[in-house]
Every structure is written in C-alpha cells, then in structure tokens.
Ligand SMILES: [Ca+2]
C-alpha cells in the first residue's frame with residue numbers, strides 16, 4: 001500500500017512538470033472559449049417594435065406582441081477538434097436551448113398571448129492559436145470565428161438565412177454567404193460604433209412557402225429605438241430595390257455597450273399566422289462585432 005502511494009505521488013509530480021503546472025492546453029482552451037464574448041450565441045431574445053397590422057385581412061402580419069423567452073439552457077458543449085500539440089486548434093461550440101415564443105396575433109390592444117415551444121441549436125466554430133506574447137489563458141487566443149448559426153433542434157426547419165451584407169457609410173464592411181466561413185478577429189469582423197450609419201442587407205429562403213408574405217426577416221443588434229426590427233424589401237428606408245429578395249434595415253447604431261452581436265433572423269409566416277399551433281420555425285445567423 002505504502003509503495004503504491006509513493007508511486008502515485010511520483011506520477012503526479014511528473015505530470016505536474018509538463019508545461020503548465022495546473023491546467024492542460026485543453027483546459028485553457030475550454031476556459032478561453034467559454035469565457036469569451038466571441039463564442040456567445042444568444043442574441044435573439046430582445047424586444048422589438050410591435051410591428052404593423054396588415055391592411056389586407058387575408059394576409060399574415062406581424063403579431064401585435066411577440067418575443068422569445070428562455071426556458072432552459074444546458075451547458076454549452078465545447079468540442080476541441082484536434083490535438084492542441086499543434087498550437088492551433090479548431091473548436092466547435094454547440095449551444096442547445098429550450099425557449100418559448102410568446103405571441104399575440106389578435107390586434108385588439110389587449111395582451112393575451114399564446115406560446116410556442118422553441119427547441120434550438122446554436123452552432124459556432126472558432127480557431128484558437130498559441131501566441132508567444134499572449135499572457136492569458138496559457139498563451140491561447142481566439143484568432144478566427146464563424147458566425148453563429150441558429151437551427152431548429154426539434155421540428156422541420158423550412159426557413160434559412162442565405163446571406164448577410166453590412167455597409168457603413170455605403171462602404172461594404174462585412175459579408176457572408178456561408179455560416180461555416182471563418183473571419184479573422186483582428187481584421188475581418190464588422191466594426192460598429194455608436195452613431196455609425198449602417199445598412200444591413202439579407203437574403204433568405206423558404207423551402208415550402210405557403211403564405212404571402214412567406215416569411216418575416218428581422219434584424220437584431222445595436223439598432224435604433226429597439227434591438228429588434230423588421231427588415232424590408234419595399235424599396236424604402238434604405239432598401240435599394242423593391243421586391244428583389246434583398247431585405248434591408250438602415251439605421252444609426254445604438255446600444256453597443258450592451259451586446260456586441262448583430263443577427264438576421266427569418267421567421268416562417270406560418271409561425272406568425274396564429275398563436276396556438278406548435279409550429280415555431282426560424283433560422284438565424286449572428287456575428288460578433290467590434291467597436
Ligand atoms: Ca392582442
């Protein structure tokens with residue numbers, strides 16, 4: 001027994017001599033990713049303008065009130081895809097959450113909502129590198145990130161974001177047509193500061209459109225007045241061409257101190273057509289911005 005205890009103590013000492021005395025590279029990377037704003041994926045829970053009642057009674061319109069609220073959020077999974085011995089690692093973050101859509105589709109000035117269950121997976125990838133002059137997190141730093149993609153975890157998703165483009169003062173500053181694309185943190189993320197004049201454009205697709213309009217496209221982020229706004233394809237408010245499938249929101253940036261993510265969210269018109277059916281369907285992409 002005594003011999004074994006001595007041997008075990010010796011092994012601990014030997015293990016403790018390798019590089020970092022306390023944490024392994026895997027530990028450092030996990031800690032870095034779990035604490036970084038760059039791996040955040042929750043950005044669709046804000047309130048917004050109440051929308052507009054449709055003039056045509058046969059048309060689906062934006063609900064009188066709607067918002068999402070979190071019910072339950074298990075710990076994010078942080079998956080290190082290769083051996084950190086290479087000093088470069090790709091990391092996948094999977095964030096499952098249960099939420100509900102609180103929705104009132106009856107335009108009568110009275111808040112009597114129904115709720116629709118949301119089971120979402122949010123998925124993002126990062127590249128971390130061991131940098132010689134980095135003093136924190138065992139020398140590891142996040143050098144590139146993908147947008148976060150929000151997908152239904154339960155139910156058949158029919159609406160998808162296809163592209164996002166962001167302009168500042170009419171200059172293209174960021175675009176994405178593939179949520180798997182990595183952007184360098186030091187040079188390729190959008191930079192948005194309070195007061196910047198920004199136009200965000202998005203295209204989306206619906207695999208099985210049933211209504212007119214078939215979907216609603218929503219901007220989330222440091223917008224004006226509220227952090228959630230409807231995007232338009234009507235040739236107005238910065239939208240260059242009506243009906244070309246490019247939805248636009250144009251504004252002066254606000255609220256950058258609070259959250260640093262900007263997102264486009266598409267919601268199936270079927271979801272907004274009533275407040276009772278369990279038919280929540282939405283897809284979104286979000287990206288961290290720098291300020
Ligand atoms: Ca109502």
Ligand SMILES: [Ca+2]
Pocket residue numbers: 232233234235239240241242243244245246247248
């Ligand atoms: Ca347009």
Ligand SMILES: [Ca+2]
Pocket residue numbers: 270271272273274277279
């Ligand atoms: Ca429905």
